[in-house]
Amino acid sequence: MAAGSTYTPIATYTVPSNTVSFSFTSIPATYTDLVLVIQVAETANGYFYIRYNNDATTIYSRTNISGNGTSAASGRSTSQPGISGSGNPAFPSATINTFNIMNYANTTTYKTALQRQNNAGGGLEADVWLWRSTAAISSIYVVSGLGGADIETGTNATLYGIAAA
Amino acid sequence: MPILGIMASQISGHLNTNSYESIQTVTLTGTQASIEFTSIAATYSHLQIRLMARSNRSAVVNDSLHLQFNSDTASTYDDHYIIGDGSSASAAAETSVANISLYRITGAGAGANTFGVSVIDILDYKNTNKYTTVRALTGDDNNGDGRISLGSGLWRNTAAITSIKLFPNNGSSSFVQYSTAALYGIKG
Numbered sequence: 001m002a003a004g005s006t007y008t009p010i011a012t013y014t015v016p017s018n019t020v021s022f023s024f025t026s027i028p029a030t031y032t033d034l035v036l037v038i039q040v041a042e043t044a045n046g047y048f049y050i051r052y053n054n055d056a057t058t059i060y061s062r063t064n065i066s067g068n069g070t071s072a073a074s075g076r077s078t079s080q081p082g083i084s085g086s087g088n089p090a091f092p093s094a095t096i097n098t099f100n101i102m103n104y105a106n107t108t109t110y111k112t113a114l115q116r117q118n119n120a121g122g123g124l125e126a127d128v129w130l131w132r133s134t135a136a137i138s139s140i141y142v143v144s145g146l147g148g149a150d151i152e153t154g155t156n157a158t159l160y161g162i163a164a165a
Numbered sequence: 166m167p168i169l170g171i172m173a174s175q176i177s178g179h180l181n182t183n184s185y186e187s188i189q190t191v192t193l194t195g196t197q198a199s200i201e202f203t204s205i206a207a208t209y210s211h212l213q214i215r216l217m218a219r220s221n222r223s224a225v226v227n228d229s230l231h232l233q234f235n236s237d238t239a240s241t242y243d244d245h246y247i248i249g250d251g252s253s254a255s256a257a258a259e260t261s262v263a264n265i266s267l268y269r270i271t272g273a274g275a276g277a278n279t280f281g282v283s284v285i286d287i288l289d290y291k292n293t294n295k296y297t298t299v300r301a302l303t304g305d306d307n308n309g310d311g312r313i314s315l316g317s318g319l320w321r322n323t324a325a326i327t328s329i330k331l332f333p334n335n336g337s338s339s340f341v342q343y344s345t346a347a348l349y350g351i352k353g
Contacts, residue, residue: 006349007185032190032347033215063304063311065249074249078308100302102217102282108343112217112282114302114313126249128304128313134278162215164190164347 006163010034014156018043021143021151023054024159029105029136031161036099036140038157042087047145049082050099052111052137056081059132062115068123083129084145085117091154095119104137111137184352188212192345196221199332199339200346207291207325210353214285216331216346218270222338225272226310230283230303232265233330234320239263246316265318270333271305273341280344281305291325 008031011024027034040048049056058079065074077084085097100114115127142157144150186209191200205212220228233242240261247256248268259266270281283303290297297320304313320326331346333339 006187032345061306061308061311063249063251063306063313065247065254065313065315067254072247072249072254074251074254074313076251076309076311100215100282100284102215103280103345106343108278109217109280110276110278112280112305114282114284114304116302126302126304126313126315128282128306128311130279130306130308130311132276132278132308162185162347162349163187165187 008161008163010159010161012156012158015151015153017153018149019151020147020149021141023139023141025139027138027140030163031105032103032164033162034101034104035160035162036101036157038097038142039094040085040087040097040155041091041094041152042144042150043152044146044148044150045088046150047084048087048151049084049143049145051082051141051143052131053135053139054141055133060129062127062129064125064127066123066125082143083113083115085115086119087151088122091152093121101137107134107136110134186350188348188350190345190347193340193342196339196341198336199330201328201330202348203328205327205329209350210289211351212287212290213349213351214283214329214346215349216283216285217280218344218346219275219280219341220270220272220333220338221341222272222334224274226274226307227269227305227312228272228333228338229335230267230270231332231335232267232299232318234297234326235324235328236330237322241321242318243321244316244318246314248312248314250312265299267301267303267316268314269303269305269312271307275305275307279305279307287326293323293325295323296321297326
């Protein structure tokens with residue numbers, strides 16, 4: 001039986017001035033999945049990390065497939081300090097990243113997320129990420145990978161919650 | 166109106182999130198051969214399944230995921246996929262098979278507590294004038310092993326879809342406890 005609307009915007013944030021990080025905190029455990037849509041540009045043409053619960057320990061890993069206009073490839077990263085995404089290039093271009101963070105509130109399983117990166121000037125990519133923690137995700141931090149205040153003004157992100165019947 | 170989920174990058178300022186409704190969710194409390202959604206109403210434009218699953222197939226890290234409609238076991242399905250295994254990208258297809266294959270979920274050889282996930286869109290599922298097409302983004306990672314895949318499938322039948330069956334390994338293994346599948350309807 002349908003239970004009414006279940007795809008809910010939780011919060012939207014637009015970076016007001018160049019910054020090293022921003023976050024969504026106090027995420028309620030009332031949804032089944034989270035969807036994060038983030039448009040990132042970085043002045044240093046760098047990369048960013050998504051970190052659950054501000055956890056920077058090296059317990060993230062991924063497998064990806066990508067295309068650059070010429071060929072397709074696949075790669076793997078193990079024991080990473082976060083979920084990475086490209087912030088290259090800088091505005092007015094930007095990289096669009098969409099994350100499906102599945103069953104984020106359960107405390108039994110590790111958390112797996114699907115990522116799509118779209119960079120019209122550079123290629124596209126799909127990733128699957130594992131966070132080897134059974135903790136419920138209550139916050140999401142977006143952090144510059146280079147460590148400086150290079151997440152550019154105008155970078156924006158919206159977090160959605162999907163509830164289940 | 167964009168299709169939500171794996172197409173969320175299309176979201177504009179005109180997103181109407183009231184059009185996305187939860188239909189049914191199944192979370193397993195034990196091992197089960199399949200998960201089936203039945204009596205699906207024809208009140209939506211599209212369906213989406215959001216899955217977190219692991220199988221009990223021994224000695225494999227990655228297992229396959231399969232999809233069948235309306236209990237149809239005839240060889241009326243086709244599928245294509247591209248897959249990355251961490252080393253290389255490849256593509257393959259099946260024609261005239263008894264279900265749609267989607268890759269991957271985790272098997273019993275994967276690390277503890279590790280599940281594969283999928284977002285599966287079933288487009289225009291109640292249209293009786295054309296065959297039904299499916300697309301999916303699926304993957305699992307195990308910190309040193311994993312698969313990521315984009316897949317599509319075709320059911321060469323014009324019937325409206327009223328039931329969907331999900332199962333691992335062509336029916337030769339089962340989903341394990343904590344596997345979860347949620348079915349959503351998207352209004353047009």
